[in-house]
Amino acid sequence: MEAVLLQVLAGLSNGGIYASLALALVMIYQATHLVNFAQGEMAMFATYIAWSLINAGFGYWPAFFLTVGIAFVLGVLLERLVIRPVENAPVLAVVVVFIGLLVILNSVAGWIFSYTIKSFPSPFPGALGIRYMSPHQVGALLVTLIVLALLYLFFRFTPLGLAMRAAAQNPVSSRLVGIRVGWMLALGWGLAAAVGAVAGMMVAPIVYLDPNMMAGILLYAFAAALLGGIDSPGGAVVGGLVVGVLENLLGAFVIGNELKLVVALVLIVGVLLVRPSGFFGSVQVTRV
């Protein structure tokens, strides 16, 4: 029993990280109706920025917040400079751009920082640990929950958050009430990049820092987003936690650690086959 509890708690901690990355995927999906395959590499790149800042002598938390800010700006720039020009291109062209972005970010990171694996510090003091969770697990879960709560408050209660939701759903009507839709989409990319950066910094102490560190994580996040419903932010969060717990339980007791990633793949295929809109995806309530 205790072993199960242990795995569940560890799963929640990982799940929180999947949840934030899944949320980033959902945010961009809602605006573009496409899955941003480069989301993981964007997070990885941001994590390298944090690592460089820390090496340059910044304290952990200043580096953390600076990285979130830089990631936000880079996300906005990416949308303006790379995604915007292909706005009206066919879906396949945009997918190719996403994949190109993935490969480029990966190689550039390898080129600048080399492919050797680096360790990344955890900022959480030992006192944060509880009986079944390491300090980093507790801390990462807390940070994730704070990020998710802030995002929820932002989208739910601020005029800008409302405008961003509106712009993603109905650009034509949004322009008619004076919303600068292009900027809202860019802000969405900025936020997604910032959230991804947090996920990257939280997962790096566990998986270590290297240019391919996010590949597996993105797969879990993708499974989480699909499970929750790719257009449902709340669903992505629940999906992330469920995938995290499932992954750990199955890994520990059923299929072993080596096959864990298969869980994500099975989930992805399963959801797509059985329930493409996920468990919280909008069953469209539209009057005709």
Add this chain to the structure above:
Amino acid sequence: MSGLRAAYGQTRVLHGIDFRLEEKSITALLGANGAGKTTTLRALCGMVRTEGEVRFAGRRIEGWRTEDVVRLGIAHVPDGRGTFLHLTTEENLRLGAYTSRDKTQVAQDLERVYGYFPRLKERSRQQAGTLSGGEQQMLAVSRALMLRPKLMLLDEPSFGLAPLVVRELFSILRTINAESGVALMLVEQNAAMALNLAERAYVIETGRVVLHGSAADIKSDDAVRRAYLGY
């Protein structure tokens, strides 16, 4: 506006339309299906590619982005209502006031439109996509009002509304025009009602103005009525 031309891609739809809207006035824009009424309204607020000249309060605004035109105080109740289906009624209304930074004013305006359309107040927390067609039409008009516009472009606001509700809507439009001096440009299938409300009217056919004058004159000229308005 003068010499307004507009096209969708290669398809030229408006071939040089001229008209004037007076401040605080009500103008009807009539014409058969496909005449180009919707396109005219779209051209006014930069939703289609246009040539020619559009002036608003002395400024040339042709070629402006829609969101900038809107910020000048031109609200558009679009064809098809333009509801934000997944947001609540109240969120839809708040979006109408997106360009306003004055919270107390937004709250007042919200109460004002709820006063006009109590039905919307009852449904304020409901997802707007689940409102009835008529309720969504009220919502579209209300959302436009939240902008505190100087000019409101209304594309068939009576579409899908029960006759009683249409009459109510038109009397509200008259009140709004009288109280806050919003100029109205009204596109309508229901020519009789539109001519009753409007002071002036333009009739267009395949992208050209074929007739204009005071609403009263057009209404009382039987030949014109039969030829262009079909009643």
